Amino acid sequence: MSAATERLNDILVELPKYKSQWEANVSSPYVRAYDLAIDNFQKTTKAQEARDRMLAELFVFSASILTGSIMMAAFATTSVRVLAGRAALSVICNNNLNRTFNVMHAAASNKVVMFALGGVLDEAKKLANKQVTSAAEKLTSSAPVASAPTALNFKTRIDDFIAINHVCVHEFIRGVQQDNTISEAGKSRLADLVGQTPFCNPPESRRVDENRLSQKMELLFYMSAVLDSDKLVTYAPSTGGTVGGIGRDIEYSKKAIPQLPSATDYPKSISPRLTGRPFQPYDPGQRIEYDNIGSVVRERINTLSRFTGNSSFYPEQNSVEKLFIDPTSGAQMVKAEQIINRLSADARPKQLTDVRMI
Numbered sequence: 485m486s487a488a489t490e491r492l493n494d495i496l497v498e499l500p501k502y503k504s505q506w507e508a509n510v511s512s513p514y515v516r517a518y519d520l521a522i523d524n525f526q527k528t529t530k531a532q533e534a535r536d537r538m539l540a541e542l543f544v545f546s547a548s549i550l551t552g553s554i555m556m557a558a559f560a561t562t563s564v565r566v567l568a569g570r571a572a573l574s575v576i577c578n579n580n581l582n583r584t585f586n587v588m589h590a591a592a593s594n595k596v597v598m599f600a601l602g603g604v605l606d607e608a609k610k611l612a613n614k615q616v617t618s619a620a621e622k623l624t625s626s627a628p629v630a631s632a633p634t635a636l637n638f639k640t641r642i643d644d645f646i647a648i649n650h651v652c653v654h655e656f657i658r659g660v661q662q663d664n665t666i667s668e669a670g671k672s673r674l675a676d677l678v679g680q681t682p683f684c685n686p687p688e689s690r691r692v693d694e695n696r697l698s699q700k701m702e703l704l705f706y707m708s709a710v711l712d713s714d715k716l717v718t719y720a721p722s723t724g725g726t727v728g729g730i731g732r733d734i735e736y737s738k739k740a741i742p743q744l745p746s747a748t749d750y751p752k753s754i755s756p757r758l759t760g761r762p763f764q765p766y767d768p769g770q771r772i773e774y775d776n777i778g779s780v781v782r783e784r785i786n787t788l789s790r791f792t793g794n795s796s797f798y799p800e801q802n803s804v805e806k807l808f809i810d811p812t813s814g815a816q817m818v819k820a821e822q823i824i825n826r827l828s829a830d831a832r833p834k835q836l837t838d839v840r841m842i
Contacts, residue, residue, distance in 0.1 A: 488671035505686035513692035519635040521701035548577035552842040571742035604677035615659035685837040703788040713775040720766040745817040
């Protein structure tokens, strides 16, 4: 057996250990943290039906923002399509994943392959393009999976993702071994390259603080709810009323705002314009209103905001004000987006083999 073949065999022997380390030190703690975050989230919020619809989206939201490693970033890339109906979340997640891959200089067209063969892809293609192509097909050809908003479902999906990447690396190495057109020197260099991939550099110990991560996840869930709470209302004063006066407004429409608060096209309030026409004395104006998510939820948000190194999210209120006055305004919309960006920056890996303590 040649030295290069022996080195490749040694890597094959180690692959199951790497797989187990990714599962034990990243996948399992991440899902346990998510389970705790969802449990606390469910205890605090009331709208069961809406919550159930959101759970699958919230898991992908967490994975896209609190990545911590190229493994979670690549997994989120395969799952982010579930956010297609949530414009703001989709923009946030895709922007963060793009920034994550850009920081690590990972090719945008090869995000899914980055966990298995990241960092060495270009050079590996020059030496063994057929093997790279064949191995990568294992990552991109799979049947649809049964999806359910449960921790067990998410755990098996992440573990499946790790297992598929295990198969990808295994197939690549085996293909290189058996390819007689690759020189001994080429095989030896490919053995060096495989040793540099993210899959072959798992964390040797747990890199997830589960309780702290669960707090960050739960805060993310609430920030999502805050960003979903703004509504654009088209209205005009009732006939005989005045803008800002006693007359009850006529509301023509009330719809969700898909833009993020930082977007240049985020809607602005416009007062109705007096026209003097007899049957329609005002041209409609528009204002932004906010769903009241409740004093208990607001208190929990303040607590989590302080726990995670931020200031209180809402302004201080006395006990009576907390019950009867919702202080939500445009400032909370902006702050929610800022907190999401801050959490994502703190969790973003700086290189392909980096596994952040999150």
